[in-house]
Every structure is written in structure tokens, then in C-alpha cells.
Amino acid sequence: MKLLLAILFTGITFAYAQYPEGKDILKKVDQNLTSENRVFTSKMVIHGKRTSRTIESKSWTAGDKKSFTEYLFPAREQGTKMLKLDDQLWIYSPSTDRIIQIAGHMLRQSVMGSDLSYEDMMEDSKLINHYNAKVTGAETVDGRPCWVLTLTAFDPDVAYQGLKIWVDKDRNVPLREEMYAKSGTLLKRLTLADVENINGRWYPKKMVFKDVLKEGDGTEFIMENIQFNVAIPDYIFSKANLKK
Amino acid sequence: MMAIKLALRNLVGAGLRTWLNVIVLSLAFVVIIWHKGILDGWDRQARTDIIHWEAGGGQYWQKDYDPYDPFTLNDSHSRVSGILEEMVNKGTLTPVLITQGTIYPSGRMQSILVKGIDPKQKIVAIPSSQLDTASDAIPAIIGTGMASSARLKKGDIVTLRWRDRNGAFDAGDIIIAGVFKTTVPSVDGSQIWIPLDRLQKMMMMPGEATILVSKQGTKTLPEVDGWRVKNLDFLLSDMDKIIKSKTAGGMILWGILMMLALLAIFDTQVLAIFRRQKEIGMYIAMGMTKRQVVTLFTVEGAMHSVLATLLGAIYGIPLLGLQAIKGISFPMNGSDYGISMAERLYPYYGLKLIIITVLIVMLTTTIVSYWPARKIAKMKPTDALRGKFNDKVFAKRIASR
Numbered sequence: 001m002k003l004l005l006a007i008l009f010t011g012i013t014f015a016y017a018q019y020p021e022g023k024d025i026l027k028k029v030d031q032n033l034t035s036e037n038r039v040f041t042s043k044m045v046i047h048g049k050r051t052s053r054t055i056e057s058k059s060w061t062a063g064d065k066k067s068f069t070e071y072l073f074p075a076r077e078q079g080t081k082m083l084k085l086d087d088q089l090w091i092y093s094p095s096t097d098r099i100i101q102i103a104g105h106m107l108r109q110s111v112m113g114s115d116l117s118y119e120d121m122m123e124d125s126k127l128i129n130h131y132n133a134k135v136t137g138a139e140t141v142d143g144r145p146c147w148v149l150t151l152t153a154f155d156p157d158v159a160y161q162g163l164k165i166w167v168d169k170d171r172n173v174p175l176r177e178e179m180y181a182k183s184g185t186l187l188k189r190l191t192l193a194d195v196e197n198i199n200g201r202w203y204p205k206k207m208v209f210k211d212v213l214k215e216g217d218g219t220e221f222i223m224e225n226i227q228f229n230v231a232i233p234d235y236i237f238s239k240a241n242l243k244k
Numbered sequence: 245m246m247a248i249k250l251a252l253r254n255l256v257g258a259g260l261r262t263w264l265n266v267i268v269l270s271l272a273f274v275v276i277i278w279h280k281g282i283l284d285g286w287d288r289q290a291r292t293d294i295i296h297w298e299a300g301g302g303q304y305w306q307k308d309y310d311p312y313d314p315f316t317l318n319d320s321h322s323r324v325s326g327i328l329e330e331m332v333n334k335g336t337l338t339p340v341l342i343t344q345g346t347i348y349p350s351g352r353m354q355s356i357l358v359k360g361i362d363p364k365q366k367i368v369a370i371p372s373s374q375l376d377t378a379s380d381a382i383p384a385i386i387g388t389g390m391a392s393s394a395r396l397k398k399g400d401i402v403t404l405r406w407r408d409r410n411g412a413f414d415a416g417d418i419i420i421a422g423v424f425k426t427t428v429p430s431v432d433g434s435q436i437w438i439p440l441d442r443l444q445k446m447m448m449m450p451g452e453a454t455i456l457v458s459k460q461g462t463k464t465l466p467e468v469d470g471w472r473v474k475n476l477d478f479l480l481s482d483m484d485k486i487i488k489s490k491t492a493g494g495m496i497l498w499g500i501l502m503m504l505a506l507l508a509i510f511d512t513q514v515l516a517i518f519r520r521q522k523e524i525g526m527y528i529a530m531g532m533t534k535r536q537v538v539t540l541f542t543v544e545g546a547m548h549s550v551l552a553t554l555l556g557a558i559y560g561i562p563l564l565g566l567q568a569i570k571g572i573s574f575p576m577n578g579s580d581y582g583i584s585m586a587e588r589l590y591p592y593y594g595l596k597l598i599i600i601t602v603l604i605v606m607l608t609t610t611i612v613s614y615w616p617a618r619k620i621a622k623m624k625p626t627d628a629l630r631g632k633f634n635d636k637v638f639a640k641r642i643a644s645r
Contacts, residue, residue, distance in 0.1 A: 103314050159413050161413070179413075181414045185403070213403050213405065215351030
């Protein structure tokens with residue numbers, strides 16, 4: 001019996017000893033996914049119960065504090081603009097020619113019927129700054145070997161206190177993410193695909209968000225023409241730019 | 245006295261013309277009292293229900309709390325301590341913690357307010373004792389309006405997602421422990437009530453509250469640092485504004501009805517003075533002063549309102565009395581429009597309302613009766629006796645008939 005326990009213990013220790021440090025993987029993931037700034041056009045395909053809708057937009061992002069998005073398609077949404085500065089969000093609607101600040105209840109509403117809430121759009125910072133990571137296994141996702149990382153927030157202010165991510169072993173890009181509530185309830189699932197090497201970094205150009213508490217097939221977010229670390233003039237991130 | 249006797253005899257003698265005027269005027273009477281009675285009944289019901297369900301005897305609001313500004317909700321919570329804690333322990337105050345959350349009934353996302361209330365409280369009518377139940381899921385009670393919009397019923401389990409005081413997401417199941425019926429939409433629409441201690445734990449806000457409701461009948465609430473006192477006048481002011489605007493709308497209806505009735509009386513007076521010139525001349529020839537004749541004709545016109553009051557009382561008292569007892573059912577649901585309105589309204593006809601209405605109608609009738617009667621003062625008794633009195637306005641009016 002003792003021998004059996006010793007073999008089992010050694011086996012587990014050996015298995016964990018083969019896993020790299022979670023922190024190291026997380027750093028590499030952050031290096032790939034975050035940048036000083038980026039400009040991209042994107043398509044958001046919202047799969048509803050009966051039909052799907054596509055919304056095209058162009059976004060300018062600087063770090064995790066500033067972001068500006070202009071909607072280009074369909075005609076109904078064309079000209080709608082969204083500005084995020086720190087933890088504040090404003091939306092300009094051309095039909096009403098008004099700028100409104102999104103707060104309270106409204107932050108929890110989905111963005112144009114998608115599986116993303118305004119709150120989700122405002123969460124975009126380096127994982128290493130908020131989470132302790134532990135590699136808890138190795139699995140294959142879409143034919144690619146991945147490390148499974150369990151992330152626990154050490155920062156009480158972070159929205160999702162628990163994350164589970166599947167990180168491509170070779171490219172250090174997450175291919176799947178699960179976001180958990182403090183109670184451990186799974187809230188959202190994110191699938192990442194179409195990983196491409198852009199300017200020396202691996203980046204997933206397609207993301208599928210699924211609010212698991214909500215019905216529907218999720219929302220696809222496809223990035224096109226992505227440029228990293230380009231010069232973005234300051235006026236882009238101003239309220240005055242919303243009405244331009 | 246003689247004028248009254250004569251006026252009454254002349255009126256009754258005029259037959260159908262008098263009764264037509266009296267009927268129209270009595271209708272105006274009854275409709276005015278009925279309409280105002282409904283509004284007064286609604287006002288009384290709404291005030292009672294708001295006090296009963298929400299306002300109590302006044303409230304304390306955390307200094308940052310503004311129910312109309314969602315920006316304030318994240319910061320509007322404070323620890324209940326000192327004199328407030330003493331009042332809570334005495335049972336004269338009950339704390340309510342308010343936060344935002346999202347529920348997912350049948351896979352649909354719905355933003356709501358989550359309100360924490362002490363299950364043992366007796367201050368407001370919310371049946372919070374139903375929350376005093378042992379369950380793994382968080383027990384919650386909702387109003388019928390919320391139950392209908394979220395398609396939830398007693399015993400249903402639904403996932404609730406919220407953010408704690410640090411902004412971290414948390415989620416758990418709630419079980420609908422009860423569905424209550426209320427006429428106060430501000431305690432029903434888009435909100436759930438859960439035990440206060442559970443919400444304080446969920447939000448990491450032990451001992452904190454957003455508002456405190458005082459016991460009904462509380463005369464004054466002492467000022468407390470960090471909290472703002474909201475008395476009943478303030479808490480009922482929205483309802484008062486609705487009633488005021490409805491009263492103003494009702495004035496148009498009264499105005500039209502009164503105009504019809506008064507126009508009929510005015511015309512009757514004009515016609516009477518034109519046709520009864522010889523009679524007027526006779527009165528003066530027999531020794532009555534012109535002023536006495538004017539008074540006679542004015543009283544005659546004003547008597548319409550007396551008869552209308554009597555006629556209105558004959559059919560109005562049983563009709564309106566029956567409505568006051570049985571109530572009036574309205575097909576619309578007030579909570580759909582965010583206003584406190586019972587399914588059945590019981591009109592309230594106060595003595596003050598009746599007396600004021602009678603006086604207004606009598607006064608206006610007297611004025612429109614006096615107006616044409618003033619012409620009598622211009623008559624020459626000899627011309628009047630011969631029926632030769634002429635006046636351009638009178639002539640025009642008579643010619644237009």
C-alpha cells in the first residue's frame with residue numbers, strides 16, 4: 001500500500017514538474033496579445049435564435065485605458081461611435097446626434113444584441129497584472145497541443161475572479177478561455193482561432209464569445225487589417241471626436 | 245323672498261325649456277363631481293398604498309443615493325450605525341440595500357435591481373417573511389409585474405449575476421419564494437427582493453444599507469450625518485404631480501360641459517328678456533324698481549342651478565354612491581405606465597368637493613343670468629309696456645334664431 005502511494009505521489013510530482021511556470025506562459029501570452037496601441041477593422045457576427053447579423057467597425061486602441069470605435073456597417077449602425085477612457089464609456093448616435101454616457105444598468109446590456117456587454121468591452125488589461133497562474137494540465141485544442149492554465153485573481157477589483165485558459169504550447173496564444181464568477185459559476189466562454197503571425201507576434205484574428213447563461217450561438221469577432229504600435233493622434237480619444 | 249317665489253313660478257311655467265337647461269346643468273354637476281371623485285379616490289388609494297408598500301413614515305437616503313441616476317448606485321451604501329442602528333433595533337426603521345444585477349430567465353438576459361430587506365421587518369407591506377426559508381438557492385420574492393415580464397413563477401430557479409463592491413462578477417441561483425401583488429410599481433418592476441443579510445454578504449457590505457424606511461406615523465426623523473431625510477411630502481410628490489396634471493386635463497372636460505350649460509342659460513335669459521318686455525314694464529309700472537326687476541330675472545336664471553342641484557342629487561347620489569361602494573374597474577394596468585393605480589378605483593366624494601362644486605356652478609349660473617338682465621336697467625318703462633325696447637345686441641341675437 002505504501003509502495004503504491006509512493007509511486008502515485010512520485011508520479012503526480014513528476015507530472016507537475018514537467019509543467020512550465022504558469023507565470024512565464026502568462027507573460028508570453030500578454031506579449032502576444034497586448035500592445036502599446038493597435039488599429040484594426042473588425043466584423044462582429046451576432047448569431048441570434050433565428051438570424052445572424054454582421055456589424056463592421058474600425059477601432060483605435062491605446063493600452064487598456066483608451067479605445068475608440070466607429071461603426072461602418074450596416075447602414076443603421078453607420079456613424080455610431082464609442083469612446084472608452086479609463087472606466088468611462090460614451091456612445092454617440094448619429095440618428096439622435098447625441099452623446100450619452102453608459103453607466104449602471106446600461107453597462108450590463110449587450111452591445112448591439114451580441115454576447116458582449118459594454119462592461120466586457122471595457123475589460124482589456126494584461127493578465128499578469130491581475131492573476132496568479134498555475135498550469136494544471138495539457139490538452140489538445142483544434143489539433144494543437146496546449147497548456148491548461150488556471151488563473152486566480154489576486155486583485156479583488158478584477159471582473160472575473162477565475163479564468164481557465166488553454167494556451168498553444170508553441171505560439172503562446174490562448175485558443176480557449178473560460179471565465180468564472182467568484183462562486184465558480186461559468187459565465188462566459190471564448191474560443192480563439194485563425195492565429196497569424198503579425199509583425200513578429202502571434203495573434204488570433206477570430207474570437208467567438210459565448211455568454212453561457214444566455215441562449216444563442218454566441219458572437220464572432222473577426223479582426224481584419226490589424227496594425228500594432230502605430231502612431232495614433234490624441235484627438236482620436238476625445239469626446240469631440242465622437243461628433244466629427 | 246318675493247323674487248324667489250316669482251322666479252320659481254316663472255321657471256316652472258316655462259316648462260320644457262327650463263327642464264332642458266336644468267338637465268344639461270345637472271349633467272355638468274354630476275360629471276364634475278364624478279370626475280373629481282375618481283381623482284380624489286385614486287389619490288387617496290395611491291398615497292395609502294405608497295406609504296404602506298414603500299414610503300412608510302419617511303425615509304433616510306444614503307447621501308449619494310439618487311434613484312433616477314444609475315451613476316450613483318455603486319457608491320450609495322453606508323454602514324447603519326449610531327442612532328440609526330438603535331432605531332433599527334427598536335423596530336422603527338428597516339434598512340434596504342440596493343444594487344444592480346442581471347438575471348437569465350429562460351436564457352434571456354434581463355437587467356434588474358436587487359433589493360435586500362430584513363425578512364422579519366413589519367414596516368412595509370412587502371411580504372418579506374416569505375424570504376425566511378432554508379434553501380441552497382437565494383430565496384427571492386417578486387411582484388406580479390416582474391413575474392409577468394420575466395415569465396417567472398413561485399418555485400422557479402433562475403441564475404442571478406452581480407458584481408461585488410470591488411466590481412468582481414459573482415453568480416448564483418435564486419429561487420422564487422413568493423410572488424406578491426402590489427399597486428406600487430416602484431417596488432415591483434425590474435426588481436427582486438432577497439434577504440438583507442444575504443445581499444450584504446454577496447456584495448461584501450456587512451451592516452450597510454442604501455435607504456432606511458421608517459415606521460408609518462413617524463412624525464419627524466432626526467438629521468444624521470451621511471444620510472438625507474426624505475419626508476412623506478417629498479416621497480409622495482411624484483404622485484401629487486400626476487394627480488395635478490390629471491386634474492388639469494379634467495378641467496377641459498368640465499369647461500366644455502359648463503360652457504354648454506351656461507350658454508343655454510344665457511340664451512334663455514336673453515330670449516326671456518326680449519319676449520317678456522311687457523311683463524317687465526308691468527312690474528315697473530306696479531312699483532318695482534329696475535334693480536328689483538333685474539334681481540328677479542337674475543334669481544330666475546340662478547334658480548336653474550338650484551333645480552339642477554336637486555335633479556343631480558336625485559340620480560347622482562344613488563349612481564355615484566353605488567360606484568363609491570362597488571368601485572370602478574379600469575381595463576388598463578397602471579403599473580404598465582409606472583404609476584400607482586389599483587385595478588379597481590373607489591371614488592371619494594368629500595363634502596368639501598360637493599359644496600365647492602355646487603357653489604361654483606351657482607356662482608357662474610348667477611353671473612350668466614345677471615349679464616343679459618342688466619339690459620332691463622336701460623329700458624324705458626313706457627317703451628317696455630308697449631314692447632318697443634330695442635337693443636342692437638338683442639336684435640342681432642334674436643334675428644339669428
